[in-house]
Amino acid sequence: MASFQAVKKSFNLTPTVRALPSGVPAAPLLNLAARAPADPHAHDAPPSWAGGLSKTSSGLFSKTYTTGPAQRLFQQRLLHTSAVVKDAPEVPDFSGYRAKNTDNTRALSYVMVGTMGVLSASVAKSSVSEFLKTMAASADVLALAKVEVDISSIPEGKNVIIKWRGKPVFIRHRTQSEIDEARSANWKTFRDPQSDEERTKKPEWLVMLGVCTHLGCVPIGEAGDFGGWFCPCHGSHYDISGRARKGPAPLNLEVPVHDFNDAEGKLVIG
Amino acid sequence: MSLSTTIYNTFFKRNSIYVASVFTAAFAFGIGFDSGVTTFWDTWNKGKQWKDIRHKYVQDEE
Numbered sequence: 330m331a332s333f334q335a336v337k338k339s340f341n342l343t344p345t346v347r348a349l350p351s352g353v354p355a356a357p358l359l360n361l362a363a364r365a366p367a368d369p370h371a372h373d374a375p376p377s378w379a380g381g382l383s384k385t386s387s388g389l390f391s392k393t394y395t396t397g398p399a400q401r402l403f404q405q406r407l408l409h410t411s412a413v414v415k416d417a418p419e420v421p422d423f424s425g426y427r428a429k430n431t432d433n434t435r436a437l438s439y440v441m442v443g444t445m446g447v448l449s450a451s452v453a454k455s456s457v458s459e460f461l462k463t464m465a466a467s468a469d470v471l472a473l474a475k476v477e478v479d480i481s482s483i484p485e486g487k488n489v490i491i492k493w494r495g496k497p498v499f500i501r502h503r504t505q506s507e508i509d510e511a512r513s514a515n516w517k518t519f520r521d522p523q524s525d526e527e528r529t530k531k532p533e534w535l536v537m538l539g540v541c542t543h544l545g546c547v548p549i550g551e552a553g554d555f556g557g558w559f560c561p562c563h564g565s566h567y568d569i570s571g572r573a574r575k576g577p578a579p580l581n582l583e584v585p586v587h588d589f590n591d592a593e594g595k596l597v598i599g
Numbered sequence: 600m601s602l603s604t605t606i607y608n609t610f611f612k613r614n615s616i617y618v619a620s621v622f623t624a625a626f627a628f629g630i631g632f633d634s635g636v637t638t639f640w641d642t643w644n645k646g647k648q649w650k651d652i653r654h655k656y657v658q659d660e661e
Contacts, residue, residue: 436603439611443621450625451632 353388475599477590480534488550490539493598497539497547498585499558500596503569508532510556511570521581525570528584536587536598537571542580558582 347355380393428434466474476493478500483489486507489500503511511525512532529535539547546562553559554575555568565576572581587598610620645651 430601430603432601432607433603436607436611439607439617443610443617443624446618446621447624447628450622451629454625454629 351386351388353384475597478596478598479594480589480596481594485533490550491598493585498598499535499537499539499550499571499582501535501550501569503533503535505533507556507569511568514568514570516572520573520579523572523581528570528572528581530587531589534589534596535569535571536596537582537584540583541565541578542573542582543576543578548582 349355379395381391383390383392473494476491476498478489478491480500480502483500483502485502486504487502489502490497491500492498508525514525516522516524525532528537541548541560541562543560543563543565546560548558548560548565548567550558553566555566557569557571557574558567559565560567560576560578563577565578566574567578567582568574570581571584573579585598587596589596609616611617641648
């Protein structure tokens with residue numbers, strides 16, 4: 330290290346400026362009255378009596394005679410060439426767009442959302458109800474759904490077959506002996522136990538669908554072992570109340586919904 | 600209290616009231632829309648529908 334110091338000293342360059350014997354560099358054109366202001370942004374330098382550099386015989390002399398900062402009132406710099414530092418400089422200032430009365434905008438937002446809800450709800454309700462309407466019977470089907478029969482022209486002890494909804498319907502004007510026979514039978518032992526009172530609204534009028542409950546043939550009236558109907562396809566016998574008594578038929582002949590219009594002497598089926 | 604604040608406090612403050620009023624308004628809107636469209640249709644087709652010309656062809660027997 331010592332050898333390095335010796336080497337270093339031997340290579341020291343001579344100063345380019347001549348020094349005075351006091352050690353101060355000889356700079357005759359140096360203006361010691363020009364000084365940098367304490368505040369680099371201030372336009373005025375501090376006054377000369379506040380202190381500063383002076384050249385004395387012992388060298389450069391610097392002294393400040395004031396204790397406080399030699400400044401006037403602090404004033405924010407309003408004009409800058411540099412950008413103002415903000416908390417989040419990438420966020421623009423939206424304060425100019427802010428609503429002055431937030432109550433109005435809040436109510437308007439809710440109104441818009443509510444209007445959307447009203448429209449959506451009515452569209453949904455309309456869609457559902459229109460879809461359900463497609464499942465309803467059309468007018469031509471409804472027009473054929475009911476059949477009126479003039480029963481005053483049917484004599485006692487006769488069958489009438491009419492067509493209702495594409496199916497035959499048997500209407501029999503029963504005699505008193507047939508009614509007695511149908512009601513006296515021990516119906517609780519039948520295959521499909523049903524009393525004659527359940528099957529007829531008026532005892533002299535028997536209304537049934539003319540479709541065999543076995544496989545859908547049309548039974549023949551006033552035939553069979555029980556004086557009622559007989560199905561020629563597989564030999565099912567029905568009695569005078571239309572109840573299955575013999576053969577493969579599992580159920581009694583079906584009784585459709587029907588009503589009597591006594592004023593006009595009509596039977597309404599459906 | 601301004602009008603908007605009154606409306607907010609009446610309808611929007613409680614969600615139950617908000618939803619209920621939305622459905623009520625939808626019901627009323629459906630009825631009003633239907634009757635409005637029907638009225639417009641009848642006006643637009645004035646004199647062309649059966650109910651407008653029925654009296655020319657059918658005399659009701661009293």
